[in-house]
Amino acid sequence: MTRIASHRGGTLEFGDSSPQGFAATARMALEEVEFDVHPTVDGAIIVHHDATLDRTTDRTGPIARLTRAEVQAATINYGAGGHPLLLSELCALYAGSPVDFRCEIKPDDAGRPYPDFVPRVVAELAQHGMLERTTFTSFLLESLDALSEATTRPCLWLVSPAVLRQLGTRAVIGLARRHNIPEIGVHIDTADAALMSAVTAAGIAFGCWAAHDAAQITKAFDLGVKVFTTDRPSLAIAIRDGTHKDQAA
Numbered sequence: 001m002t003r004i005a006s007h008r009g010g011t012l013e014f015g016d017s018s019p020q021g022f023a024a025t026a027r028m029a030l031e032e033v034e035f036d037v038h039p040t041v042d043g044a045i046i047v048h049h050d051a052t053l054d055r056t057t058d059r060t061g062p063i064a065r066l067t068r069a070e071v072q073a074a075t076i077n078y079g080a081g082g083h084p085l086l087l088s089e090l091c092a093l094y095a096g097s098p099v100d101f102r103c104e105i106k107p108d109d110a111g112r113p114y115p116d117f118v119p120r121v122v123a124e125l126a127q128h129g130m131l132e133r134t135t136f137t138s139f140l141l142e143s144l145d146a147l148s149e150a151t152t153r154p155c156l157w158l159v160s161p162a163v164l165r166q167l168g169t170r171a172v173i174g175l176a177r178r179h180n181i182p183e184i185g186v187h188i189d190t191a192d193a194a195l196m197s198a199v200t201a202a203g204i205a206f207g208c209w210a211a212h213d214a215a216q217i218t219k220a221f222d223l224g225v226k227v228f229t230t231d232r233p234s235l236a237i238a239i240r241d242g243t244h245k246d247q248a249a
Contacts, residue, residue, distance in 0.1 A: 002220060003227035004236045005032035005102050008049055012212060012231035015079030016056040017048050022090060026097035029237055032135070033094065034102040034229045037087055037121055039114055044068035045087040045124055051109035057084070062109045087121070091128035101125070101134040102229070104158070105143045118146040122153075141179055148180060156183035158209060161190050169195060173202045185209050188216045188228065196223055214239060 006025040014021030017035060025033045036049045046063055048071075053059040059074035072083050085093075094101065105121065107113055125131040136147050136155045147155045157179075159172055164186060167175070176184055183205035186195070191208050199206045207227040211220045217236050220228040230236045238244035 002225055002240075003032060004030040004233060004240065005034045005227055005229040006030060006099075006233035007034045007209070007212075007229040007231050009033060009035065010231060010233045013234060015076050015082070017084065018076045018079030019082035019085055019093075020080045022047075022085065022093055025233060026094055026099055028099065028233055029241075030099065030233055032100050032102040032227065034104065034137075035090065036104045036106045038063040038106055038108075039117055039120070040068045040071055041065055042067045044071075045121060046071050047085045047087055047090050049106075051106060053084075064108055064114065087124050088128055091125065091130045094130065094133075095128075101130055102227075103134050103136050105136060105138045105140070105147065107140060107143070113140055113143050113146070118143060119150045122147075122150045137185065141175065144179060144181055154183065155181060156185055156205070156207065157181045158185045161187050164190055169198050173199060173204065176204050177202070183207065183226070185227075185229075188220055191219070191223060191225065193223060196225065211236070214244065 008017045009021030009025050014024055035047050038046050038048055038051055040046055040063060050056060052062050053074050057074035057076050063071055074084060076082050105118060125134050134153055136153060137158050138144050139158045139160060144155050144157055157176055164172060184199060185207040188208040188211040196206045205226045207225050208220050209229040211217045211228045212231045217230060217239050
C-alpha cells in the first residue's frame with residue numbers, strides 16, 4: 001500500500017509546521033507525519049521548515065542564531081495562533097499515535113549542514129522513544145552520510161528536479177548506491193513509470209514529494225510509489241478511500 005505522509009503537518013490545511021496541523025495529523029488514518037528540524041543557539045531542536053522565521057511567522061531571523069524562547073515566541077502564519085514546537089513536544093504529541101515520523105534534516109540559512117546536529121537529533125528521538133518509529137530524509141548527501149554513522153534507521157535521499165535533470169537517472173542511482181542510500185524521493189511532477197522502474201530495478205525504493213492537488217495525489221497512487229508527502233492529507237485519505245468525488249480537480 002502506498003503510504004501517505006502529512007507534509008509539515010498538512011501545510012495547506014493547517015498552516016506550515018503548526019501545532020494544530022501536527023495534532024490533527026496524529027489522529028488521521030495515514031502512515032507518517034513529515035517535519036523538519038533546526039537547532040537554536042542555546043541547544044534546543046525546533047520543528048520548522050525554513051532555516052529562518054521570516055516567511056512563515058510574524059518574526060524574523062535564522063533559527064540557529066536565536067534562543068529557544070525567541071523562536072517559540074513567534075506566531076505561525078495561518079496556524080491558529082500556534083508557535084513553533086520543540087522536537088520533544090512533537091514526540092510527546094505522537095507518543096500515543098500510530099502515525100510514524102518522517103524527519104528531514106535541514107541545512108542552515110546558507111545551505112550548509114549544521115555542525116554535529118545529526119547525532120543530537122538522533123539522541124533526542126531516542127530519549128523520547130520515537131527513534132524506532134522514524135525515517136530520516138535529506139536533500140544533502142553529507143547529512144545522509146552523517147545519519148548512516150549515527151543510526152541504523154532508514155534514510156532516504158530527496159532528489160530535486162534540478163539534480164535529477166543535471167545528473168540523470170543512472171548517476172542518481174550510482175550515488176545512492178555509493179552512499180548506501182536504500183530509498184530516494186523525487187518531486188511528483190518528475191516521477192513516471194520509467195524512472196520508478198529504473199530505480200526499483202536497482203534495488204532502491206521509490207517515493208515522491210509535493211503531491212498536493214488531486215491530480216498529483218492520484219498520480220502517486222496510480223504509480224504505486226512507496227510513499228508520498230502531501231500538504232493536503234485529508235484529500236489524500238479521501239482519494240485513497242474512494243470518497244473524493246472529483247479526483248482530477
